[in-house]
Amino acid sequence: MRLENGLESWLFPVEPMEGESLSHFLGRVRRRNHLTPNALGQLAGIGAIITRWERFHLNPFPTDKELKALGEVVGVDAERLREMLPPKGEGMMFEPIRLCGACYADSACHKIEWQFKSVWMCEKHRLKLLSKCPQCGKKFKIPALWEFGECDRCRLLFREMAKSSKIQQTSISLFSDSLS
Numbered sequence: 001m002r003l004e005n006g007l008e009s010w011l012f013p014v015e016p017m018e019g020e021s022l023s024h025f026l027g028r029v030r031r032r033n034h035l036t037p038n039a040l041g042q043l044a045g046i047g048a049i050i051t052r053w054e055r056f057h058l059n060p061f062p063t064d065k066e067l068k069a070l071g072e073v074v075g076v077d078a079e080r081l082r083e084m085l086p087p088k089g090e091g092m093m094f095e096p097i098r099l100c101g102a103c104y105a106d107s108a109c110h111k112i113e114w115q116f117k118s119v120w121m122c123e124k125h126r127l128k129l130l131s132k133c134p135q136c137g138k139k140f141k142i143p144a145l146w147e148f149g150e151c152d153r154c155r156l157l158f159r160e161m162a163k164s165s166k167i168q169q170t171s172i173s174l175f176s177d178s179l180s
Contacts, residue, residue, distance in 0.1 A: 011043075013075050017109040022084035023054045024110035027144030029074050037144075044073045054144035056094035056115055058085065084112055091117035096131035097140040100124075101161030108159075110143035127165035134164030 014029045030040055037050040044050075046066045053062065062085065067078040086092050098114045100122035113119055114129055121128050132139045133151040141152055149158045 011074060016076060016080055016084065017107055019107075019111045019113065020084055020109040021056075021112040021115065021143055022081065023056060024143035024146060025081075025084055026050060026054050027142075027146065030144070031147060040070075040073070044069045046070060055142050056092055058092060061085075086112060086116060093117055097142060098129040098131050099140065099158060099161070100127055100129055101158055101163070101165055102127055104149065105159035105162060108149050110146060122165075125162070125165075127162065130161055130165060134161055 011029070011033045014025070014032050016025050026037070026040070029035070030037065033040075035043075037054060038048050041047050041050040044066075046069050049062075049066065050070075052058075062082075064078060067081045071078040071081050093115050097110075099110060100114065102125040103111060103122055114122075119129070130140075133154060133156055135156045136151060136154040138151055138153040140146075145152075146158075150156060151158075
């Protein structure tokens with residue numbers, strides 16, 4: 001891929017996944033290419049802002065110019081990068097990091113929609129989103145650091161956490177049934 005400055009990019013390509021958050025995508029790009037957030041930002045000419053984006057600190061919101069510069073370096077269209085961000089008007093939670101273990105089992109990536117303030121449950125699986133490991137209680141790290149898809153304390157795989165979500169789903173159903 002040729003950059004605006006006429007140089008060829010030497011980065012190994014990483015394909016975005018459907019619904020993937022920018023944080024998770026940037027982490028995958030950085031690991032594949034052995035880059036720090038700052039180094040990736042310097043390559044794109046946008047400075048240290050990558051670290052903020054990986055933590056969902058999107059104020060100020062990424063500009064078209066910044067996304068275009070990043071897209072040229074990582075080989076992804078700026079519009080595709082924009083899809084990894086919340087839509088205009090959607091509030092974001094940067095803490096706690098949340099996930100649906102069943103979705104993660106289907107596609108091993110952090111979904112941007114899990115961080116929306118308006119979302120507390122996975123619509124596809126009808127499971128409450130987890131904000132900490134159900135086995136040891138450790139809060140999840142930012143998605144950019146999810147290298148192995150597991151809790152960094154007890155090593156429970158994210159895809160295995162769906163079983164705990166189902167128990168919560170069942171207890172919620174039992175509670176609402178008892179009220180009827």
